[in-house]
Amino acid sequence: MLKRNLLLILLILCSPLLHAQSSKRLIQNWEYLKGDLGGIWEAVRPVKEGNPESLPIWEKVNLPHCFNAHDAVDPDVNYYQGPGWYRILLDVNNPYAKGRTLLHFEGAGQKTKVYLYTTKVVEHTGGYDEWTADLTEAVEAFKKRPEFQTQFKGKVPLVIRCDNSRDLEMIPSNLSDFNVYGGLYRYVNLVYTPALSVDKLFAHAEVDAKGENGKLDIKARLYNPDQIASAMVKISVKNPSGKVVYNFNKQLNTFKSDSLLSNIQVKSPKLWSPDVPQLYTVNLSITANGETVKKEEKIGFRNFEFVKKGPFMLNGKRLLLRGTHRHEDHADVAAAMTEDMIRTEIRMMKEMGVNFIRLGHYQQSRIVLNLCDSLGILVWEEIPWCRGGLGGQIYQDQAKRMLTHMVEQHYNHPSIIIWGMGNENDWPGDFPEFDQQKIRTFMKELNDLSHQLDPSRKTAIRRCDFCKDIVDVYSPSIWAGWYRGNYTEYKAVSEEEFNKVDHFLHVEWGGDSHARRHSENPDNALSKIKIGGGADERAGDASLYGGAARVSKDGDWSESYISNLIDWHLKEQEKMPWLSGAAYWPFKDFSTPVRPENPVPYVNQKGVIERDFTKKEAFYVFQSYWTTQPMAHIYGHSWPVRWGEEGEEKMVKVYSNCDEAELFVNGKSYGVKKRNSQNFPAAGLRWQVPMVKGKYTFKVVAKKGKTTVTDQIEQEYQSDKWSKPTKFVLQKAGEQDGIATLEVKAFDSKGVLCLDAMNLVEFSLTGDGSLIQDQGTSTGSRKVQLYNGRAIIRVKTNGGKSVASVKSAGLPTAFVNL
Structure with missing residues (x-):
C-alpha cells in the first residue's frame, strides 16, 4: 500500500491550516497580467513610478483568482484559454536554522511555472492536485544579489505563469462539458519548515x-x-x-x-x-x-461494502446513498471559490439531505473533503480523464500521476469510499484513433494502480460500457425523462442495468431547468417521446436541434417539469431495495463551453440551485424525501402569475416531510392531506383549487409529531388570453444599497402579459451605471431567455444616471431611465 520511491523534493503537503509550523495564505498584494510576456525579465525589470511607457499594465488582484471569472459565461465570446502571469513581493524570513521555504499550491490551472526573480524553480502540469515548490535555494541565492536591497527593498519577487491553453496531450479534454479553467484559483501558501x-x-x-x-x-x-x-x-x-x-x-x-x-x-x-x-x-x-x-x-x-448484486452497507447496515455532484464553479469567480463559499455550498448540500457526493470530474480542494468528513457526506472522487479518447505516453503519465496524487493527498479522509478512474471514456474526438482495446488496457492499469495505492477503497467509472467489467463499481448512463425516454421508465431501466454488473451505482440523472420558469402543463413534451427506446444519453442528445423527440430538446425547461421528474425518481428509489444509491447531476448550475444556446448561455442548468446559491424549487423536493427536520414548501415561490380558464381547477403542491398538511387559500381551509411517498406527485400533498382572475394567498400548516411548520406564498391568476408578444415594457422594480433591479415583461397587442413567452432578450446600459452581468444566472446575464414572459437584471447605479434598454429579434427595443 502506498508504495513510492524515495523522498520527493516536490512534496505535497497537507492543508496548511493543520501545520503547527509557520504557514500563511498569500491572498493580497498580487498583480495579474492576462496574456503572455516576452520573457521572465518583463515581470521583474525595474519600473519607474508613473512612467506611461511602462508596459504591459498589470491588474491588482486577490487570490484565489481565475482567468475566466466572467468570460466563461459571456454570451458573445469563447472563454479565454492561454497564459496568464501573477507576481508578488514577499517578505521571506524562515525562523528555522537550515529550514526549508516552501510554496504550497492547493491547485492551479492548468500548467504552472514558478520563478524566483529570473530563476525558474519548478513547473507543474495538472490543474487539480496539490503540489509544492521548494524556494529555499533560490531565495538564498537572490538575497545575495544587489537587487534584493536596491530594487526590491529587502523583498523577494515571486512570479508565476499559469496556462490553460488547449492541449490534446493533457487531461481533461476540452470536449468535456465544463470549462478547463486557468489561474491561481485555489489558495497558495508560504510555508516554513525545519530542515526535517x-x-x-x-x-x-x-x-x-x-x-x-x-x-x-x-x-x-x-x-x-x-x-x-x-x-x-x-x-x-x-x-x-x-x-x-x-x-x-x-x-x-x-x-x-x-x-x-x-x-x-x-x-x-x-x-x-x-x-x-x-x-x-x-x-x-x-x-x-x-x-x-x-x-x-x-x-x-x-x-x-457494496454487496454483490445488492445494496450499499455502512457499518453493517443498509444505507441508501442519496447523492449529488459538485463542480468547482461559482458566479463572479468561476473556479476561484473562497473557503467561505465552499463551506456554504457543502452545508447547503447537507441541508438538502445529501449523504453522498461525486466530485466531478477532478480532484477537488482539501477544504471540500474536510467538510465532507465533518458533516458526514460520503465521497466518490475522480481524476479528470474525461471524454476525447486516449492520448500518448505524456497523457497517460499525467493520468497516473494525478491518480497517485489524489489518492495520497486525500488518503486519510473517512468520507471517501470510491476513487474514480474516469468519466465518459467512450466519447471519441481528440485523436484520429479511437481504440476500445487500448482504452481498456489503460483503464486496467489505472485500476491496478488505485488498488495498489489504496486496497481499502473501491474503484469506479461512469458511462463506458466496454470497461464496466474492469472497475469495482459501475454507473451506466440513465437519463430517463430527459435525454431519452419517460421518467416513469426509471425503475425498469435501472433494474435492467443493475442486472448487467456486480456492483451498480447510478450517478448522473436529472435535467435542465431555467430558474423562474414555470408551467401549467409541464409534462406536455412527454406525449412526443417514444417509450421503450432506452433512457441513456447518446451522441447529439445534448443538442437543441435535430434527432428524435426528447424532453431536453422539446420540453419547456421549466422548474415545474424538473420537480416532477425528481419527485418520481425519489419515490421510486425508496422502493428499490437492491439499489446502492443514486446521485443527481449536479447540485449547482455551472458554466460549460459546449452549451452556448441554453436559456442562460454557456451554463449547464441542471442544478437544484443557481450559480449564485439561489435555490430552485427542486431543492425542496429533495428535502421532502431526504431530511428529517420538519419542513414544508409550497411550490411556486418564484412563480408570480399563474394562468388558465376562469374557474379552472389548478393543482397546488406542497413538498414536505411532515405526516400531514392543511392548505389555506385566502384564509379558507381546503382540507388536510396525509403524506404518502408513493402518491405522486408531491407525496399526496396536493390540492385542486378552482381559480378566477385575481390575487391569491396560499398558506400551508404541516405537522410532524408535535412540531408544526408553515409556508406561505402570494400569486396572481390571469385568465385573459394572449397572442404573440408585440412589445416589451422595461421598468425599475426596486433599488437597495445602490443596486437597481430591472424587470422586462412581454405583452401582446392588447396589452396582455404573454406568460409562455421564451424570447431571448439582451439588456444594455449606457451612462454612469454598470450591468451586473456575466454571472451565469437567470438574473445576472445580459442575454437570457424570458421566464414566463419576463426577465430580471440588476444594475450598479454608481450614484449617477443611466439609460437601460432591452431588445429581442422582431420586437421594438424598450428603454427606461435610471
Whole structure:
C-alpha cells in the first residue's frame, strides 16, 4: 500500500491550516497580467513610478483568482484559454536554522511555472492536485544579489505563469462539458519548515462490520533533503471527545519511505457515519536537531461494502446513498471559490439531505473533503480523464500521476469510499484513433494502480460500457425523462442495468431547468417521446436541434417539469431495495463551453440551485424525501402569475416531510392531506383549487409529531388570453444599497402579459451605471431567455444616471431611465 520511491523534493503537503509550523495564505498584494510576456525579465525589470511607457499594465488582484471569472459565461465570446502571469513581493524570513521555504499550491490551472526573480524553480502540469515548490535555494541565492536591497527593498519577487491553453496531450479534454479553467484559483501558501519535516502522514483506520475491532496503521513520509540521521517521533491519538487514547514515542535512526510508525488495536471505536460523523485526531511530531515539526490529521472508523448484486452497507447496515455532484464553479469567480463559499455550498448540500457526493470530474480542494468528513457526506472522487479518447505516453503519465496524487493527498479522509478512474471514456474526438482495446488496457492499469495505492477503497467509472467489467463499481448512463425516454421508465431501466454488473451505482440523472420558469402543463413534451427506446444519453442528445423527440430538446425547461421528474425518481428509489444509491447531476448550475444556446448561455442548468446559491424549487423536493427536520414548501415561490380558464381547477403542491398538511387559500381551509411517498406527485400533498382572475394567498400548516411548520406564498391568476408578444415594457422594480433591479415583461397587442413567452432578450446600459452581468444566472446575464414572459437584471447605479434598454429579434427595443 502506498508504495513510492524515495523522498520527493516536490512534496505535497497537507492543508496548511493543520501545520503547527509557520504557514500563511498569500491572498493580497498580487498583480495579474492576462496574456503572455516576452520573457521572465518583463515581470521583474525595474519600473519607474508613473512612467506611461511602462508596459504591459498589470491588474491588482486577490487570490484565489481565475482567468475566466466572467468570460466563461459571456454570451458573445469563447472563454479565454492561454497564459496568464501573477507576481508578488514577499517578505521571506524562515525562523528555522537550515529550514526549508516552501510554496504550497492547493491547485492551479492548468500548467504552472514558478520563478524566483529570473530563476525558474519548478513547473507543474495538472490543474487539480496539490503540489509544492521548494524556494529555499533560490531565495538564498537572490538575497545575495544587489537587487534584493536596491530594487526590491529587502523583498523577494515571486512570479508565476499559469496556462490553460488547449492541449490534446493533457487531461481533461476540452470536449468535456465544463470549462478547463486557468489561474491561481485555489489558495497558495508560504510555508516554513525545519530542515526535517513531514511530507505525508498516512493513517489507515479500519473496523469490522459490527464495529467491535478497530485497527489503526500510521505511516509517514519525511522530507529530508539534508539527510538528517536521527529524530524523535511522538504520536498521540484523540477520540471524538478529545480524550487521548494512545501515545507513542520512537527514536528513528533510519528514514525509510512510508515507514510504518505504529500499529494500534482499537476496541469498539466510535464509528463515523453520515448521521454521526465522529472523527479521531492523529497528532504526529518529529524533533531533530532541537527543532520540532507537527502534523495533524482527522480520521474515522467506518466499514462499508457494496454487496454483490445488492445494496450499499455502512457499518453493517443498509444505507441508501442519496447523492449529488459538485463542480468547482461559482458566479463572479468561476473556479476561484473562497473557503467561505465552499463551506456554504457543502452545508447547503447537507441541508438538502445529501449523504453522498461525486466530485466531478477532478480532484477537488482539501477544504471540500474536510467538510465532507465533518458533516458526514460520503465521497466518490475522480481524476479528470474525461471524454476525447486516449492520448500518448505524456497523457497517460499525467493520468497516473494525478491518480497517485489524489489518492495520497486525500488518503486519510473517512468520507471517501470510491476513487474514480474516469468519466465518459467512450466519447471519441481528440485523436484520429479511437481504440476500445487500448482504452481498456489503460483503464486496467489505472485500476491496478488505485488498488495498489489504496486496497481499502473501491474503484469506479461512469458511462463506458466496454470497461464496466474492469472497475469495482459501475454507473451506466440513465437519463430517463430527459435525454431519452419517460421518467416513469426509471425503475425498469435501472433494474435492467443493475442486472448487467456486480456492483451498480447510478450517478448522473436529472435535467435542465431555467430558474423562474414555470408551467401549467409541464409534462406536455412527454406525449412526443417514444417509450421503450432506452433512457441513456447518446451522441447529439445534448443538442437543441435535430434527432428524435426528447424532453431536453422539446420540453419547456421549466422548474415545474424538473420537480416532477425528481419527485418520481425519489419515490421510486425508496422502493428499490437492491439499489446502492443514486446521485443527481449536479447540485449547482455551472458554466460549460459546449452549451452556448441554453436559456442562460454557456451554463449547464441542471442544478437544484443557481450559480449564485439561489435555490430552485427542486431543492425542496429533495428535502421532502431526504431530511428529517420538519419542513414544508409550497411550490411556486418564484412563480408570480399563474394562468388558465376562469374557474379552472389548478393543482397546488406542497413538498414536505411532515405526516400531514392543511392548505389555506385566502384564509379558507381546503382540507388536510396525509403524506404518502408513493402518491405522486408531491407525496399526496396536493390540492385542486378552482381559480378566477385575481390575487391569491396560499398558506400551508404541516405537522410532524408535535412540531408544526408553515409556508406561505402570494400569486396572481390571469385568465385573459394572449397572442404573440408585440412589445416589451422595461421598468425599475426596486433599488437597495445602490443596486437597481430591472424587470422586462412581454405583452401582446392588447396589452396582455404573454406568460409562455421564451424570447431571448439582451439588456444594455449606457451612462454612469454598470450591468451586473456575466454571472451565469437567470438574473445576472445580459442575454437570457424570458421566464414566463419576463426577465430580471440588476444594475450598479454608481450614484449617477443611466439609460437601460432591452431588445429581442422582431420586437421594438424598450428603454427606461435610471
